[in-house]
Amino acid sequence: MAKIGVEQSLTDVQQELQSRGYEVIQLKQENDAQGCDCCVITGQDQNVMGIQNTVTQGSVISANGMNAQEVCDMVQEKIGR
Numbered sequence: 001m002a003k004i005g006v007e008q009s010l011t012d013v014q015q016e017l018q019s020r021g022y023e024v025i026q027l028k029q030e031n032d033a034q035g036c037d038c039c040v041i042t043g044q045d046q047n048v049m050g051i052q053n054t055v056t057q058g059s060v061i062s063a064n065g066m067n068a069q070e071v072c073d074m075v076q077e078k079i080g081r
Helices: 012-019 068-079
Strands: 003-007 023-027 038-041 057-063
Touching: 012 023, 012 038, 012 068, 023 068, 038 068
Parallel strands: 003 023, 003 038, 038 057
Antiparallel strands: none
């Protein structure tokens, strides 16, 4: 089962992913993304300070401007399920 990290404020995305059978982890701290196959972020605070630390080898999807179904479709495309 794929493990997907999702920012706390994206509850609609969390619910949609869970309904599709994914294991969803809330991203509360930077280290929460470790071991995730894919992460979904709001994109609002993306790279604010110009610092990029790689925490996960999985894809990172910005949900900015997309609805929950579009985000979940993109997750499926990225992880090949």
